[in-house]
Amino acid sequence: MKKIWESDYFLIVISVFIAVLLWIYVVYDKNPIFETWLRDIPVEYINQSADFESGKLVILDGQEKTADLKIRGRRSALSAAKATSVICSVDMSAVTKDGSYIIPLSVNTGVDGAELVQKSPYSVTLTVDKVVTEERQVTVSGAGEPKSGYVLDRIESEPQIIKLTGPQSLIRNVASASAVADVTDAAEDVQGLYMIKLYDSDNKEITDERISKNIEYCDVKCHIAYAKTVNITPLLSAETNDRGEAITVSSTQPSTLTIVGDKDKIDGINEVYTAEVDVAKIYDETQKEVRLDLSQLPEGTSVTDGIDKTALILRPEPATGGDGGSNEDNNEDSAQESDDKKTE
Secondary structure: OHHHHOOHHHHHHHHHHHHHHHHHHHHHHHOOEEEEEEEEEEEEEEOOOHHHHHOOEEEEEOOOOEEEEEEEEEHHHHHHOOOOOOEEEEEOOOOOOOEEEEEEOEEEOOOOOOEEEEEEOOEEEEEEEEEEEEEEEEEEEEEOOOOOOEEEEEEEEEOOEEEEEEEHHHHOOOOEEEEEEEOOOOOOOEEEEEEOEEEOOOOOEEOOOOOEEOOOEEEEEEEEEEEEEEEEEEEEOOOEOOOOOEEEEEEEEOOEEEEEEOHHHHOOOOEEEEEEEOOOOOOOOEEEEEEEOHHHOOOOOEEHHHOOEEEEEEEEEOOOOOOOOOHHHHHHHHHHHHHHHHHO
16 A cells, blocks of 8 residues: 555656646636637628618628637636627617728627627728619621631620619729620521620629529520622713813722622622712812712612722813823913914
8 A cells, every 4th residue: 555655656646636636626716807809700780771671872891701809808708708698799780871881890799708709890891782673785796707708797685785884983994895796607597595695894794693684695696698808890970070181080099999799699799889070170189089870789789888889089181182292381382383384
């Protein structure tokens, strides 16, 4: 027995037993004060006006979801103050219209003897905005190039108006709404549903989910037509002006145009004439803008780029006699010879 009392093992057991007794004494008898952090406590937004419930107002920025709290108290109180018993709230009773608000974070530990030492955030800064509905025109464009010899003639789409609902400040940033149809290598009409995307004034796509659309897609039909490039031929009223000078066309701008339509109808067309140009009084180099006579084109045929005019530069060429001089020069020479003979 004496050996047991004097052994190291016995001393260790006695030391641990005394330490446990001391710990129990301190914790349950003295009950000292401690501090601890409670993390990620949910934040409730209370006393919201009916405009939030009806959707007329919305919190745009600054809505904190959770808070961190530092509390102090005796061990017995802190052990009872669990995350589930603590309430963090923001009183929204003063928020009745759009604007910015700074509202303190209210905390109730839910336990007597547990006091709040620190909270993060201390307050929340809310940006509240009106919810509005506005309309935008939907534009549709084609991407890619149709098959060689074909062009994108025109695009039809429905609907042409989209309604957007969301915070007013976000809706104002929407400069355009558009859809893009791929017509790469198409030789016939392309039809389908295409997503409508929103863009700001810098043509950057807006994907904010707080903006809702009344439609997501539009029905698009891209008409693909056969295309042919033909010459523009000036039609002059005569070959000469009223002095007998030959009139030539030194420039035609543009000199060609592209017509689109049914392949069987336009394959045999190689030129398009201008309206008739009266050249009787063209005595000097003259530029004239002349309309094209598009009435000669088959029904259902159109012109790309909306070209319906061309600019002509008309130039008179002096008439020449048998010796290469002009008629006026020959008449002057004859008159001079007659005067000389009379003098002799």
